[in-house]
Amino acid sequence: MEQRFDYIIIGQGMAGTLLTYLLQKRSAKVLVIDKHNPASSSNISAGIIHPITGRRKVKTWMADILIPYAEEFYAILETEFEEQLYHKQNILELIDTTKDYNDWLMRSADPEMKQYFSGEETEGLYNNVITSLKKISLTHCGWLDVKKLITHFRKQLVVNNVLLDETFHFHDLNTNENGITYKNVKAWKIIFCDGWLATQNPYWSWLPFLAAKGEIITIHAPRLKAEHILIKNIFILPLGNDLYKAGSNYEWKELNDMPTQKIKDELITKLKQLIAVPFEVVKHEAAVRPAVQDRRPLVGLHPKHKNIGIFNGLGTKGVLLAPYFANNFVEYLNGEKELNEEVDVKRFK
Numbered sequence: 001m002e003q004r005f006d007y008i009i010i011g012q013g014m015a016g017t018l019l020t021y022l023l024q025k026r027s028a029k030v031l032v033i034d035k036h037n038p039a040s041s042s043n044i045s046a047g048i049i050h051p052i053t054g055r056r057k058v059k060t061w062m063a064d065i066l067i068p069y070a071e072e073f074y075a076i077l078e079t080e081f082e083e084q085l086y087h088k089q090n091i092l093e094l095i096d097t098t099k100d101y102n103d104w105l106m107r108s109a110d111p112e113m114k115q116y117f118s119g120e121e122t123e124g125l126y127n128n129v130i131t132s133l134k135k136i137s138l139t140h141c142g143w144l145d146v147k148k149l150i151t152h153f154r155k156q157l158v159v160n161n162v163l164l165d166e167t168f169h170f171h172d173l174n175t176n177e178n179g180i181t182y183k184n185v186k187a188w189k190i191i192f193c194d195g196w197l198a199t200q201n202p203y204w205s206w207l208p209f210l211a212a213k214g215e216i217i218t219i220h221a222p223r224l225k226a227e228h229i230l231i232k233n234i235f236i237l238p239l240g241n242d243l244y245k246a247g248s249n250y251e252w253k254e255l256n257d258m259p260t261q262k263i264k265d266e267l268i269t270k271l272k273q274l275i276a277v278p279f280e281v282v283k284h285e286a287a288v289r290p291a292v293q294d295r296r297p298l299v300g301l302h303p304k305h306k307n308i309g310i311f312n313g314l315g316t317k318g319v320l321l322a323p324y325f326a327n328n329f330v331e332y333l334n335g336e337k338e339l340n341e342e343v344d345v346k347r348f349k
């Protein structure tokens with residue numbers, strides 16, 4: 001029997017979840033097709049929001065707009081889902097050299113960045129358990145329990161009978177001017193939120209993806225007692241119950257979700273240089289981030305097939321980017337607003 005929807009969304013990671021949520025809020029009828037993968041980027045993500053990033057430690061793109069937007073968005077989801085999802089937590093940048101410390105002090109005096117420095121006294125913090133002497137505390141940071149969010153939302157989709165837990169096959173898709181047909185389903189539009197697998201998507205693989213595999217370990221460290229997110233060349237994220245996520249690395253060639261002994265050893269070595277307490281690795285995961293060469297999301301409709309869209313390219317910052325740009329996309333689809341030019345797929349010819 002033929003079924004009719006407004007949208008079919010392919011993929012239920014961060015991108016597909018937030019887009020579906022916002023479309024449903026506008027009363028759209030949405031069918032989600034997602035082959036569950038416990039090793040998706042979203043399922044293993046650390047979920048950190050960090051206002052000052054990159055090798056040069058500059059203010060994150062659009063941070064002043066995106067951070068408050070994301071904080072408010074996740075607060076609304078928490079009320080609706082009756083679960084804590086976003087954990088506001090200061091970041092402690094761990095610093096070894098006087099030069100690096102002075103660079104941080106200069107940033108803290110910059111009117112553009114000032115608001116991200118908490119002013120918290122850090123001298124006495126964790127002196128017995130971490131090796132760095134200098135620390136700088138940043139605010140407007142935190143982490144989202146991404147897995148909890150998408151798992152909760154998935155249950156709602158199942159209850160509403162609008163989730164197909166299966167692989168989407170391109171040869172079953174037909175498009176025409178009035179919409180699309182997939183097997184026995186007709187819809188107005190299909191939007192791909194398929195993460196790094198978009199590199200194999202016949203409609204979107206021409207976009208300049210720069211997918212990057214990352215590995216992450218979870219450790220049990222009962223003597224660490226950290227309440228900040230600790231960052232140096234890796235991050236240590238307190239999850240509660242003496243558990244911490246630690247990572248990560250970037251690998252652009254071997255793209256798969258298989259954890260490797262080599263990276264596990266590297267992460268352990270870096271951890272041992274950073275913390276002076278024993279720990280045990282209790283989990284080790286890997287996934288591929290859907291990153292893009294120009295480090296901006298990929299949002300919009302196909303240049304030839306107007307009923308085929310994409311919401312992707314969230315890269316290393318899905319938690320920060322997804323709320324604002326999912327909303328921008330929904331407003332665009334409803335004819336209310338233009339897409340932000342920097343994320344519109346039109347920027348690539």
Ligand SMILES: Cc1cc2nc3c(=O)[nH]c(=O)nc-3n(C[C@H](O)[C@H](O)[C@H](O)COP(=O)(O)OP(=O)(O)OC[C@H]3O[C@@H](n4cnc5c(N)ncnc54)[C@H](O)[C@@H]3O)c2cc1C
Nearest residue numbers: 011013014015035042045046047048168195214317318319
């Ligand atoms: C180790 C690591 C650490 C990270 N840490 C952070 C962090 O601290 N902060 C942050 O903001 N971001 C972080 N990220 C990045 C963040 O996780 C991503 O930006 C985000 O998860 C991307 O979400 P997505 O929905 O685009 O892709 P995905 O999570 O990959 O979701 C895509 C979904 O589509 C499904 N799919 C694909 N093709 C098909 C098909 N043909 N049929 C059916 N289903 C299909 C997949 O199974 C998957 O469920 C991290 C990522 C990694 C790997």
